Amino acid sequence: MSTATNGGRGSMLGGASDGGAAPAADRALLPSAEPVQLVDPDGQHNHDDRYPLPDGEQLLGAFGRLVAGRRINDQANALVRQGRMAVYPSSHGQEACQVAAAVVLGNEDWLFPTYRDTVAVITRGVDPLQVLTLLRGDWHGGYDPHEHRVATQATPLATQLLHAVGVAHAAKLRGEPTVVLAMCGDGATSEGDFHEALNFAAVFHVPVVFFIQNNEFAISVPLKNQTVAPSLAHKAIGYGMPGERVDGNDLAALLAVLGAAVDRARDGGGPSLIEAHTYRMQAHTNADDATRYRSADDVERWVPRDPILRMRTYLRALNLLTDEGERAFADEADAIAAAIRKGLNTEVEVNPAELFEYVYTEKTSQLREQAEQLREELARDAGAGAAPDAPADGAGDEGDQP
Numbered sequence: 122m123s124t125a126t127n128g129g130r131g132s133m134l135g136g137a138s139d140g141g142a143a144p145a146a147d148r149a150l151l152p153s154a155e156p157v158q159l160v161d162p163d164g165q166h167n168h169d170d171r172y173p174l175p176d177g178e179q180l181l182g183a184f185g186r187l188v189a190g191r192r193i194n195d196q197a198n199a200l201v202r203q204g205r206m207a208v209y210p211s212s213h214g215q216e217a218c219q220v221a222a223a224v225v226l227g228n229e230d231w232l233f234p235t236y237r238d239t240v241a242v243i244t245r246g247v248d249p250l251q252v253l254t255l256l257r258g259d260w261h262g263g264y265d266p267h268e269h270r271v272a273t274q275a276t277p278l279a280t281q282l283l284h285a286v287g288v289a290h291a292a293k294l295r296g297e298p299t300v301v302l303a304m305c306g307d308g309a310t311s312e313g314d315f316h317e318a319l320n321f322a323a324v325f326h327v328p329v330v331f332f333i334q335n336n337e338f339a340i341s342v343p344l345k346n347q348t349v350a351p352s353l354a355h356k357a358i359g360y361g362m363p364g365e366r367v368d369g370n371d372l373a374a375l376l377a378v379l380g381a382a383v384d385r386a387r388d389g390g391g392p393s394l395i396e397a398h399t400y401r402m403q404a405h406t407n408a409d410d411a412t413r414y415r416s417a418d419d420v421e422r423w424v425p426r427d428p429i430l431r432m433r434t435y436l437r438a439l440n441l442l443t444d445e446g447e448r449a450f451a452d453e454a455d456a457i458a459a460a461i462r463k464g465l466n467t468e469v470e471v472n473p474a475e476l477f478e479y480v481y482t483e484k485t486s487q488l489r490e491q492a493e494q495l496r497e498e499l500a501r502d503a504g505a506g507a508a509p510d511a512p513a514d515g516a517g518d519e520g521d522q523p
């Protein structure tokens with residue numbers, strides 16, 4: 122039982138670093154001195170009294186999702202290059218964060234993802250084709266958020282954190298056992314919405330887990346220009362909630378740390394803030410040239426820390442992962458990629474007039490004017506016998522190329 126001055130809310134997520142003369146209850150809110158790591162880059166288990174290693178079956182199942190996640194990232198990048206998708210913010214290298222965020226939640230819980238969290242959304246069970254609809258450039262989000270309890274992927278930074286807190290607060294008021302996990306990047310922690318969300322969550326003691334994927338960059342802005350706090354997880358104590366740091370490329374540690382935070386929230390322990398240290402291995406999106414602000418050597422240093430590599434080594438050494446198991450995971454990942462290719466290589470019928478629909482119940486005078494202008498232009502083109510835009514050379518017959 123905690124004797125915390127904040128009504129016992131500050132029960133530990135794990136151990137605390139040495140906070141000097143601060144009362145124990147306050148120190149308990151501080152993150153570990155180093156990110157929690159249960160399996161190191163060489164695939165060796167590090168014992169941690171606070172966080173037991175998830176069992177082999179759980180790790181193996183989640184490993185299969187990692188393999189699928191990497192394949193989804195590769196496939197989506199290829200489809201962008203083929204002009205089949207407008208944009209794709211890749212989570213290559215961050216797949217362990219993606220998978221863990223999804224699998225620690227139960228059916229009754231909610232996930233609030235960002236634009237980078239496509240793999241998390243798919244891992245939660247949303248149809249990949251529906252998920253990629255938004256990034257294909259369609260006007261809608263592609264999936265029903267209620268079906269799998271996954272909010273629409275947020276592009277405006279940190280706005281989803283406030284929505285997540287609202288849903289968690291509502292669930293608490295209704296007496297439901299729902300926990301909400303809200304994802305954001307390191308750059309998003311500089312937004313006012315981040316502060317408002319964490320403060321509200323702490324004051325109203327709502328069941329939410331804030332999960333920061335610190336991939337060291339906000340497009341070209343490095344973390345050192347974003348904060349001078351000892352770590353992003355240290356921000357938690359300022360709100361009166363516990364913070365924790367975790368190796369963001371260690372699937373086992375992520376499952377243990379996020380799992381503990383979700384359990385804690387469900388048991389009435391209130392919100393917490395988890396910072397996963399990982400790295401964005403690819404450009405911010407296909408619209409970004411990352412060579413302008415970081416060197417190939419910087420990226421190279423993270424290659425041996427790859428989340429798939431280390432979990433594979435660990436599982437193979439224990440014989441939990443066999444040749445046959447690997448083949449089955451690869452086949453499963455290929456099948457997902459093939460379905461994505463097939464779906465995205467199908468032409469969609471787009472009605473340009475829809476550009477003006479579904480935002481206002483009653484259109485503004487400017488929108489009415491613009492809609493009319495577009496209608497006239499389309500009618501003029503049709504009258505001039507203009508053929509509808511032809512697909513780009515070869516588009517539509519890429520067949521089964523990845």
Ligand SMILES: Cc1ncc(C[n+]2csc(CCOP(=O)(O)OP(=O)(O)O)c2C)c(N)n1
Nearest residue numbers: 237276277278306307308309336338339340
């Ligand atoms: C409110 C707001 N301001 C600016 C942007 C433009 N923007 C898009 S992504 C991005 C960087 C975000 O970095 P981070 O939060 O670290 O997430 P990451 O992209 O690395 O996953 C910025 C500034 C935005 N989408 N929303």
